[in-house]
Every structure is written in C-alpha cells, then in structure tokens.
Amino acid sequence: TQNPHEVARVKNLNTIQIGKHEVETWYFSPYPVEYAHIPLLYICEFCLSYFGSQKQLGRHRHKCSLQHPPGNEIYRKDDISFFEIDGRKQKVYCRNLCLLSKLFLDHKTLYYDVDPFLFYCMTVRDDDGAHLIGYFSKEKESSEQYNVACILTMPQYQRMGYGRLLIQFSYELSKIEKRLGSPEKPLSDLGLLSYRAFWSETIVQLLIETQKTGNELTIDDIAAKTAFQPQDVLHTLQNLNALKYYRGQYVIVLSEQVIKNAERQMQKKRREIDPTALSWKPHN
Ligand code: ACO
Numbered sequence: 001t002q003n004p005h006e007v008a009r010v011k012n013l014n015t016i017q018i019g020k021h022e023v024e025t026w027y028f029s030p031y032p033v034e035y036a037h038i039p040l041l042y043i044c045e046f047c048l049s050y051f052g053s054q055k056q057l058g059r060h061r062h063k064c065s066l067q068h069p070p071g072n073e074i075y076r077k078d079d080i081s082f083f084e085i086d087g088r089k090q091k092v093y094c095r096n097l098c099l100l101s102k103l104f105l106d107h108k109t110l111y112y113d114v115d116p117f118l119f120y121c122m123t124v125r126d127d128d129g130a131h132l133i134g135y136f137s138k139e140k141e142s143s144e145q146y147n148v149a150c151i152l153t154m155p156q157y158q159r160m161g162y163g164r165l166l167i168q169f170s171y172e173l174s175k176i177e178k179r180l181g182s183p184e185k186p187l188s189d190l191g192l193l194s195y196r197a198f199w200s201e202t203i204v205q206l207l208i209e210t211q212k213t214g215n216e217l218t219i220d221d222i223a224a225k226t227a228f229q230p231q232d233v234l235h236t237l238q239n240l241n242a243l244k245y246y247r248g249q250y251v252i253v254l255s256e257q258v259i260k261n262a263e264r265q266m267q268k269k270r271r272e273i274d275p276t277a278l279s280w281k282p283h284n
C-alpha cells in the first residue's frame with residue numbers, strides 16, 4: 001500500500017524486515033551507501049544492526065544474545081515494558097535506533113550525537129523476547145523544557161493506542177521530575193494529531209471529574225496536575241471551544257458534545273500506563 005505521508009524526496013530503502021514484519025519505509029535515512037539500493041534491509045529486532053541478506057542476519061542471530069533493548073527495565077505491566085537507554089553508554093544501539101526511526105520521520109536530524117539523549121523503548125513481551133513497539137528520545141538537559149525529542153510507533157503497531165501510551169509515559173516521567181513538559185517542535189502531522197487527542201482527552205476527563213466534586217480548575221491547576229505546559233492546556237481548551245468570556249473573565253465550560261465524546265472515549269477499553277508499575281528517579 002502506498003503511504004500517504006511519502007513526499008517527493010529520494011528514498012534510499014523501500015522495505016525493511018524486522019522481527020516477523022516486513023515494513024515499507026516512508027522517508028530517507030542515511031544508512032551507509034552500501035545498503036542504499038538493496039531491495040530489502042534485514043534488521044536484527046533486538047540490537048537493531050542491519051544486514052543485506054537473510055543469511056547474514058541469520059549468522060548474526062547466532063551470535064547476538066539480546067532479547068530486549070540494552071538498558072534498564074524501568075516499567076513492566078502485563079506484557080508491556082519500558083527500557084531506559086543512555087545514548088552515551090549504548091552509542092551503537094542508539095544510532096541504529098535513530099537510523100531506523102528516521103525511515104518514518106521527515107524532519108529530524110539526530111543520528112550520530114546520541115550522547116545528550118536518553119531513549120525510552122517500549123516493548124511487548126512474548127516467548128521470543130521483548131519486541132520493540134516504539135520509543136521516544138529525551139534530552140538529558142532541555143533548555144526549552146521539552147520532555148520528548150522524537151517519538152515513534154513502528155508502523156506495524158500504529159493506530160493501536162501505543163502512541164498514546166508513549167505520550168502518557170513521557171508525562172509520567174515529567175510528573176516525577178516535578179516539571180511541566182512539551183514535545184519538541186515542530187511536530188509532524190501525525191505527532192500533532194496524537195498529542196492533540198491525548199491532551200484533549202486528559203484535560204476533559206480531569207475537568208469532568210473535578211466538576212463532580214463541585215470544584216473548579218484554572219489553566220495552571222490543570223498544568224500542575226497533568227505536567228502539560230500551560231500553553232498546551234490553553235491551546236487545547238481553545239480547540240475544544242471551552243473558553244468563554246463571562247462577567248469580565250475567562251471561564252472553562254465544556255459543551256454537551258465534548259462531554260458526550262469524552263464519555264464515549266472513556267468506555268473504550270484501552271491500555272493505560274500504570275504509574276505504580278514505573279520505577280524511576282530523575283538523573284539530576
Ligand atoms: N489519522 C488520524 N488520527 C490519528 C492518526 C492517523 N493516522 N494517528 C494517530 N491519530 C490520533 C487519533 O486520535 C488516535 O486515537 P484513535 O486511534 O483512538 O482515534 C490518537 O492519535 C492516538 O493514536 P495511537 O494509536 O495511540 O498512536 P500511534 O501508535 O499510531 O502513534 C505516532 C502516533 C507516534 C505519531 C505515529 O503516528 C508515528 O510514529 N508516526 C511517524 C513518526 C512521527 O511522525 N512522530 C512524531 C514526530 S513529532 C516529534 O517527534 C516530537
């Protein structure tokens with residue numbers, strides 16, 4: 001199937017094989033030239049090394065003993081885990097991850113200088129190991145208060161609610177850090193859609209719950225409870241058309257329609273991050 005996000009730009013690789021999946025690529029990624037024109041690139045799903053043939057990958061798999069990403073498992077709930085990987089300590093893995101993710105990201109440029117970043121890889125576990133679903137990277141020190149640099153759900157796992165889990169996880173880390181966070185700009189179209197959906201759902205749920213207790217929240221209250229930056233809260237409320245000017249000040253009012261939509265969303269059985277399954281401390 002043709003990918004709608006493909007732009008008129010020279011792609012080098014067309015297809016990769018990773019684990020049980022064959023995945024069509026979306027964008028250019030600077031794999032070494034000797035791999036640039038082969039029809040199918042074979043990637044070890046655990047260490048993310050790449051090979052020109054099935055045979056080479058097979059030989060590698062005899063030697064490669066990894067069955068999960070090479071870092072600390074900081075979260076486990078049911079079959080979902082998160083591994084934290086330090087770009088300075090696992091340079092090769094993190095570069096390979098950046099090369100892989102660039103195949104699905106148009107505008108990001110990070111490949112070689114992985115030292116300043118931490119990588120949070122989300123996996124799903126079965127008898128063969130912990131398979132990479134997606135990840136986000138995060139600067140160790142962000143002057144802009146970004147809590148996510150790049151975020152990706154592998155295409156074979158997209159539209160199943162995993163992106164939402166990654167985003168949720170990034171804000172759980174910010175809550176532990178006692179900081180407000182936001183993703184690095186610019187966002188891709190898909191990134192914007194996913195963040196908007198997450199911000200709206202989270203804020204509307206919080207407002208509905210608070211209303212039940214007879215209390216009111218300001219934008220700063222919402223930011224403090226969610227670890228969203230006030231800007232993102234404000235924009236979300238504007239998108240929901242929930243800011244009304246009343247007796248000389250702005251008040252937050254949810255329309256019937258917004259509340260109905262939210263209740264429908266809440267009835268969907270979805271995976272959520274369980275903060276009690278997260279064992280993590282900030283690095284500084
Ligand atoms: N069309 C319409 N809405 C979408 C789409 C889409 N293709 N994808 C996500 N959404 C919205 C929907 O509201 C969706 O909820 P729903 O499925 O209940 O309707 C919501 O976002 C969450 O979707 P998830 O299934 O949780 O998200 P997914 O696992 O597909 O991951 C992600 C989203 C990470 C953005 C993925 O599309 C991706 O990896 N894209 C390629 C890389 C990319 O663009 N990353 C973001 C770059 S910006 C940055 O890195 C800071």
Ligand code: ZN
Pocket residue numbers: 044045046047048049060061064065066
């Ligand atoms: Zn390997």
